[in-house]
Amino acid sequence: MTASQRVKRERFLPFAFERHGLSVRVDSASLDGASLPLDEGDALHVDDEEWRELTLAGAVELRKGALGGLPGDERVRPGEVADLWLVVQCDRTAWRAGHRLELEGEGAKFELSLERDRLAGVVEVVPWLVRRRSEKVPPGYAGAAGARLATGARFAVYPHEPASRAGEFLEVVYVSFGADAVLSTQPWRLYHLETHGETPVLRINADHQDVVRVLDAKGQTGLEARLREVFYDLISRGVWSLLFMSAVEALDEDGNAPRRWQEGVLTELLPFLFPGAPKAERMDELLALRADEAHLSLLATQCDEALQQRLDLVKHINRLIDTARGSR
């Protein structure tokens, strides 16, 4: 089953709208004035813990068909009737801010400043083409002021997370599997995840002392710090997959999750699973995939892709390689 064969259940707006009409291109990023290397794709991870302001510079581009939300006579003069907006949204801090851009020709350039003190967790930057003022338009077109005409995939920023937040949706405990009546039969296991309760519990096997020593390493530089990053990624990938599938299974037909941690897991991963879909439609896409057993492998594949991007695995492995080479 390929992506093109998927049966999609999408929410359509009651007027012409181009959901893939815009794209956000970030050309440069700087942290308190110092240049920051860009990640590949449509996300940026900020590893520094202390900073005040992140500046992104780039452009919002109109793709082919971007003006399909406008009646024919307005398509030749979009700058007179519509504006481009970048809307910044951070769910954890309830932060929303709109930035109007000057629409010129095929798009608009932007420079966007994000203050660290307003942000926690993922920050989404979403492009919109919006009708400027109310107009009388032919049937099938949006004529209201502020009406959505086109959007596109969002750009995501991941600020560094303090360690104290790590246990919000997951309780992590170190236990000796050898001393546990059930787990002692599986001494080869590194971890065991329980998802039945109000909060999932991750038990890490303390019998693997060398692994635990690396996981507990406090430093930010050196071989152990780089190993720790990769170890965490490996464990996280397995654990997040299990949490995700468990959360998907628990959803009711309206997309409501019975537990807060399930909501949290889906909020975190859905933007990666469906990067091209507007936020309001991601749950519909997920439910459509879940509804058909033939799509379950596709769901697992997309989850794996999402996790590889979310966890920044390649970056951490490359750092480990560089550090290991340097220490030879």
Add this chain to the structure above:
Amino acid sequence: MSRLKVLLPSARHLVTEELARGVVERYDEAAVGEHTVDFERRLDLGGFDDAVSAVMASHDAGDLSMDGAMAEAVHRQLRLSRREAADPGIWRYLAIVHRPEVVRHRWEYRSFATMRTRFWRHGTRFDANAFSRWWWVAELTVMAEDYSLTHRALGSSALSTHLFSRQLAWHHPTVAACVRILADAPGADVERTLRVLGKMLGLRVAEAMGREELEGLVRAARG
């Protein structure tokens, strides 16, 4: 003087029926030490304690009119950035360890299920952690030290319940339009209007709309 701390997720078991009922008035700080860490900077709670106590003293137990005063007091005294306030651990520390009697003073015990969330759940929903809800509603409604919108929004039980459980409350001009038009509306009217408004905003970009357009939209949603 007490300092703000962060209560870790491992402290979930501390939210007991005994704490919610006041049989356990408060926990000994030393006894919960293993579940707390220092807040990332020094923030003394003296001013916060005085202000919260003053609001309690001037309102009877269960009086919902204390919400506006409490929101202003908590927000004025806890000068936090949104990033800092996004950590549920600080609100849990305040409600479960530092001032549990404030939660009990505001809400009469009716069921443990609801009372439990008023100590633990982060956010602005009507059943969220009391301090978290007061601070965040004030943050979403204050304008240059003017808390009049905060008081009006929390003065209507229906409005505060239905408005702050929706993402449209994250946009200050939208909140202001809702409060101006719906503060005195009947509960059923408020609930229906906000449901319709949510759908209407799903077709628009609120950030691209001016005050008059937003107020017009709220009126149209009210029908």
